[in-house]
Amino acid sequence: MNAATNKDADNNGPTQDFVTMTVAGQAFGIPVLHVRDVLGPQRITRVPLAPPEIEGSLNLRGRIVTAVNMRQRLQLPKSDFPEKAMAVVVEYEDEPYSLLVDEVGEVLRLSDRQRDTNPATLDAKWRQIADGLYRLDGSLLIVLNIAAVLGAIRAEA
Amino acid sequence: MDDLLKEFLAETQEALEMLDSELVELEQRPGDPQLLGSIFRIMHTIKGTCGFLGLPRLESVAHAAEDVLGRVRDGELVVTPEGVSLVLAALDRIKELIDCLGQVGEEPQGSDDDVIDALHLLASGKSFSVVVEEEAGAGAFDGIEVDESRLDGIYKRVGGAAVFDTAAESACTELLAVTSDHADAEIEMLNLQFALAGAFASALSGKADASDDIDGVITGLLASGWSSNELVLLREEFGKALGSLEVAEEDVALVLSRFKIANTTTDLATDVAPAPVVDDFDETEEVALAPTIAKPVPTSVAPKPAAKIAAKTEEVDVTSAVAAVQAQPQTLRVNINVLENLMNMVSELVLTRNQLMQTLRGFTDSPFAAPLQRLNQVTTELQESVMQTRMQPIxxxxxxxxxxxxxxxxxxxxxxxxxxxxxxxxxxxxxxxxxxxxxxxxxxxxxxxxxxxxxxxxxxxxxxxxxxxxxxxxxxxxxxxxxxxxxxxxxxxxxxxxxxxxxxxxxxxxxxxxxxxxxxxxxxxxxxxxxxxxxxxxxxxxxxxxxxxxxxxxxxxxxxxxxxxxxxxxxxxxLTLAIVSALIVECCGERFAMPQSSVIELVRISKNSGKGVEMINGHPVYRLRDRLLPLVALNEMLGLDRKLEAGEGESSELYVVVAQVGSFVFGIIVDRVFDTEEIVVKPASRTLRHISLFSGTTILGDGSVIMILDPNGISAATSEAGHDAVAAEEKVKAVVSSRHESVSMLVFRAGDGGNKAVPLSLIARLEEADLTTAEYAGERTVIQYRGGLMPLVGFNGEPALREGKHPILVFAEGDRMCGLVVDEVVDIVEGSLDLQLVSGGTEAGLLGSSIIDGKSTDVIDTVHYLRKSDAAWFELHTHEPFGIENERRVLLVEDSSFFRNLLMPMLKMAGYRVTIAEHGEAALTICNDEGEDFDIIVSDIEMPGLSGFDLARALRLEDKWKSTPIVALSSHANPQDFERGRDAGFTEYVTKLDPKALLTSLSRVLAAGETERESAA
Structure with missing residues (x-):
């Protein structure tokens, strides 16, 4: 993968690539360079006594990855089809984490012109983990801040 | 330079630690030349390197310390605690400087004059006691001291030890390039380089007798097979190297002159000081080396006591250095991170191997079987090697x-x-x-x-x-x-x-x-x-x-x-944390790993046996043999829900993993127990690390991730349950003590058909075997059992007949085993051991009868069968029947549970009230602190901790136990033991393998005691 910031041919200014995903209908994006892997449904081992956001652990080619349920993390209702959850693997402080989301979409190259700061009315919990958003055709894409998503779990623990 | 400095720091820190302990050792063994040589060498290396790296403070302190050590080595100073303290103080200073160097990257400002002055004072012989001076050599040293000032000048002019080290190094490297026909040439060179540099440095820095150092080095070289040509070459290269280090030509000549003078010191020293400056290089070489080659031996055995001593030490030094080089394994300094990384990768490999093995287990004739086998083997070896790299001596x-x-x-x-x-x-x-x-x-x-x-x-x-x-x-x-x-x-x-x-x-x-x-x-x-x-x-x-x-x-x-x-x-x-053997257990559908090291045993509790889990104040406990085991349910600990409440009712059994943490033994209730597996411990994710019940995670052979339970955490969580747990434990104790009277008996049928019983605790295992496969061993019948031969006896005491399939009761003590062949195992019954004695003589093999489950049951005498099976086991004969004493209180001190179980029923049967102490310490507590009263004390002699002798002695000191009979039990009884026993305060000495003899002597001793008391009264 090349640099995340490119000069677009359309001269729309600097752009960034995002892996997009949806959680309970809401679109989220993570900068492409932060994503290590995208996995289909996995066998996840429950970890008793773990924080509620932690779904469990899974084995990714010999590495043990901690699975974080994004619905739980975003305080959204539980998924109707938890067994179909897709996993986006990211690295945080040298440890791999897998974010369980409903669906993983395509990689989008988005121009900085489409970018906006967090709206003031955004829920406080969401505001902490959102790094701004992009105006797409017909929807909004929230940029996830990995450190905020995962760091808080540790802080609570 | 930075890397160089880092390496220097690492090396020096290690060297300093070594010096620390070696110096302390030196204080205890002041005369050890090897030790001294090693200390001196280390200090010298530190000094040399410091000089080379331009660290003046370090160098000067090290130099001063080296001076002192040098004089000790040369026999001019003797080792005293004060002297060692001073050198240690110098080491501490060096450590401080090194620490600072490590942090800041340069030497701190300051002065070390205090340490150095003290060392100088020491070196000049003012505080170390000076060795009785060598008379004969005095004159000779005077001769050399004449030009000492000049030599000292050279040493400084040339640039000190660092320059000599460098010169010696390059000379040796050059020489190595031309001659390589020596085995271990490289090591030899290193060694030589060092010896040479050291010798020159000390010779020129004004050490009176140090010319012998150079002499010693040369002699050593000749002794190890160097030719004169090579020596000439070495000298030449050394001169060149000095020249290239910008040492003035005349100084080079002067230095090289020492090379020559060294060989002829003995001759010259007696008459005149050597001519210092030699103009013609080549000629000097020839002249200088000729005598050495011609007669090297006479030179070194020069008839001068002082010089001889010095030469001797040097020789030892050289040989020991060579020996050290040879003995030293070839080592390589590797960054710890590289090793850690390697370890991680091997762990991955092990996991992958496990996965492969598991996958392939189902296919019997896979083409991958052979290569996989090989992979398996190589992986195991690799794993062991890598583990080895992480191993360090304690x-x-x-x-x-x-x-x-x-x-x-x-x-x-x-x-x-x-x-x-x-x-x-x-x-x-x-x-x-x-x-x-x-x-x-x-x-x-x-x-x-x-x-x-x-x-x-x-x-x-x-x-x-x-x-x-x-x-x-x-x-x-x-x-x-x-x-x-x-x-x-x-x-x-x-x-x-x-x-x-x-x-x-x-x-x-x-x-x-x-x-x-x-x-x-x-x-x-x-x-x-x-x-x-x-x-x-x-x-x-x-x-x-x-x-x-x-x-x-x-x-x-x-x-x-x-x-x-x-x-x-x-x-x-x-031994290691990285890979451990673990027991895989299941609880509520989840699997967990439990480190095997803390698992003592596994117990399956069947709900139908009637002997299930009991509750004390809401806490589950289980009677495991002679003790109550506090239990914790894993599902409750982990907050897991049983999936089916009804399902639990259906399962008629549950498993208890008996774990031990420190001295706390407890049981963990799990649903299922799988195999043990070698697992690679991986630290838990940061988000999970706060859960004290887990110590890490791992991946199983089938690729699934499981958590590793931490027995310490579980034990801690159990005690956190508060006073309840302690209270439960209290009650456990109470129950245990009240249970003293009741014994589990195994009821079986053999011989003439009536029920027989034996205390369950005496049986090691129950087996069933087809006796047609049994073999002969002399007169006896044996079967192969657990890698050994186990003798089998029938109920009549004769070697078992080799026919049919029979249950076998296995008795074991230590590594000896014996099997009693019976017809049928009937039941295990919990009952009190109210034995009725067999009336009218003793029937071989029976202790007596008891009413068990409403039926008269013969209780067998296991000793009888053990003796039958293996005469060597108990070389004893039973004696006359014993008398009956009523309600005598006996304290039985015995560490072997086998003998406890053997003797307790016997004693009880004979009418004694028995209290058990499992070791001497416990016996003392019972006697002195718990205020119990006993009529007689029976104690084993060989026990861990407080022995029987110690116990008897201790008891005899107390007024209360002054006259209580104490009977010694021992497996061997010879007159000396008997004597020793009496001295310690024992009344009687009985061999423990003959319970009946014990009873006889108990009643005799008690009767004698009573008569005595009566007559006294």
Missing amino acids: GNAWSKLPRLVRDLTQELSKKIELVMTGADTELDRQILESIKDPLTHMVRNSADHGLETPEERRAAGKSELGRITLNARHEGGHILVEVSDDGRGLPTSRIRAKVIQNGLATEAQLEGMSEQQIQQFIFRAGFSTASAVTSVSGRGVGMDVVRTNIEKIGGVIEFTSREGQGSRFIIKIP
Whole structure:
């Protein structure tokens, strides 16, 4: 993968690539360079006594990855089809984490012109983990801040 | 330069640690030339490197220390404690400088004149006592001293030791390029380079007799097969190298002249000082070397005592250096991170291997089978090798201790000897790091609080020299490290008082605890308060921290102490943390790994057996043999829901993993138990690390991730359940003691058909075997069993008939086994052992009859069968029938549970009320603290800890037990033992293998005692 910031041919200014995903209908994006892997449904081992956001652990080619349920993390209702959850693997402080989301979409190259700061009315919990958003055709894409998503779990623990 | 400096720091730090302990050793063995040589070499290297790197402060301190050591080596100074202290002080200064260097990257400003001046004073012989001067050599040294000032000038002009080192190095490298026909040429060169540089440096820096150094080096070279040509070459190269280091030509010549003079010192020294400057290079070489080659031997055995001594030391030095080089394994410095990385990768490989193996297990004739087998093997070997790289001798963790003890000796004015054994026991470096501090702490504690002052020791009748012993050894996948001292010990009564005072337990709770358990309180956090320092002789300060550190690495620490005799800490630690053997268990559909090291046994409890889990105050317990086992349910601990409430009812059995943490034994209830598996421990994710019940995660062979349970955490969580747990334990004790009277009996049928019984605890195992496969061994019938031969006897006591399939009761003691062939095993019955004696003579093999389950049942005498099976087991004969005593109270002290179980029913049957003590310490507690009264005490002789002799002696000191008969039990009885037993206070000496003889002598002793008392009255 090349640099995340490119000069677009359309001269729309600097752009960034995002892996997009949806959680309970809401679109989220993570900068492409932060994503290590995208996995289909996995066998996840429950970890008793773990924080509620932690779904469990899974084995990714010999590495043990901690699975974080994004619905739980975003305080959204539980998924109707938890067994179909897709996993986006990211690295945080040298440890791999897998974010369980409903669906993983395509990689989008988005121009900085489409970018906006967090709206003031955004829920406080969401505001902490959102790094701004992009105006797409017909929807909004929230940029996830990995450190905020995962760091808080540790802080609570 | 930066890398160079880093390497220097690492090397020097290691060298300093070595110096520390070697210097302390030197103090004890002042005459050891090898030790001295090694110390001198290390110091010299430090000095040389410092000079090379341009570290003036370090160099000057090291130089001054080296001077002192040099004079000691040359026999001019003798080793005294003050001298060693001074050199150690210099080492400390060097350490400080090095530390600063490591942090800042340069030497700190300041002066070391204090240390250096003291060392100089020492070197000049003003404070070290000077050796009686060598008379014969005096004149010779005078001759050399004449030009000393000039030589000293050269040394400085040339640029000091660093230059000589460099020159010697390049000379040797050059030489190596031309000649390589020596085996180990490279090592030899290194060695030579070093010797040469050292010799020149000391010769030219004005050491009176140091010309012998060069002489020694040359002699050494010739002795190891160097040709004269090579020596010439060496000299030439050395000169060139000096020249290229910008040393003035005339100085080079002067230096090289020493090369020559060295060989002829003996001749020259007696008449004149050598001509210092030689103009013609080449000629000098020829001239100089000729005599050496011609007659090297006479030169070195020159008839001058002083010179001879010096030459001798040097020779030893050279040979020992060569020996050291040869003995030294070829080593390579590797960054720890690289090793860690390697370890991780091997772990991955092991996991992948496991996965592959598991996948392929289903296919019998896969084409992958053979290569996989190979892969398996290679992986295992690789894993072992990599583990090996992480292994380090435990001595590395001890290296600082001799110095520590020495310093404490002076600080506390005590005499302390530190004995270390098993220093080469290897263990994982990760573990090594984590026990370093606890060990240091314990040794400090022993020296500070454990050992008494010389006066106190004298008063207590001990030798003034206190001893601290460190011992490490392997024991079944673990390392045992013992730290013990022979000091004043820590009486249990004081721990008890302290525990109550600090509110760690109530008096009632302590009542129920064994001495052992009470002693472990010193590891409790609340124990080490400030007041504990004074009132409990300071022991226990910070011990909770020590325990925490040890337990963190899966270790266990125990403490035992005998008042007046010393204390002992025993640390049990796993060999490695990275790969462990684990038991896989299931609970509520989830699997967990449990480190095998803390699992004692597995128990399956069947709900139909009627012997299930009982509740005490809401806490589940289980009767496991002769003790109650507190239980915890894993699903409750982990907050897991049973998926089907009904399902639980259906399963008629449950599994209990009996685990031990420290001395706390408890059972963990799980749903299923799988196999054991070698697992690679991976740290849990940061988000999960706070859960104390887990110690990590791992991936199983089938690729699934599971959590590793932490027995320490579980045990801690159990005790956190509060006083309830303690209360439950209390009740457990109560139940155990009330259960003394009831015994589990195995009822079986054999022989003439009637029911027979045997105490269950005497049976090691139940087996079933087809006797047609049995074999002969002489007269006996044997079967192959667990890799050995087990004799089989029939119920009639004869060798078993080789026919049919039969149940076999296996009795075992130690590694001996015997099988009793029976017809049928009927049941296991819990009952009181109310034996009726067999009337009218003894029927062979029967102890008596008992009413069991409403039926008269014969209780068999296992000893009879054991004896039948193997005459050597018990070479004994039974005697006349014994008399019956009513309600005599007997204290039976016996550490072997086999004999306890054998003797207790016997004694009971004979009408004694039996109290059991499992070891001498427990017996003392029962006798003295618990106020029990006994008519007679029967004690084993060989017991761990307090032996029978010690026990008898201790009891005889008490008024209460002055006249109580004490009978010794021993497996061997010879006249000396008998005598010794009487001296210790035993009334009688009986061999334990003959229960009936024991009963006879018991009644005799008791009768005699009564007669005595009556006549006295």
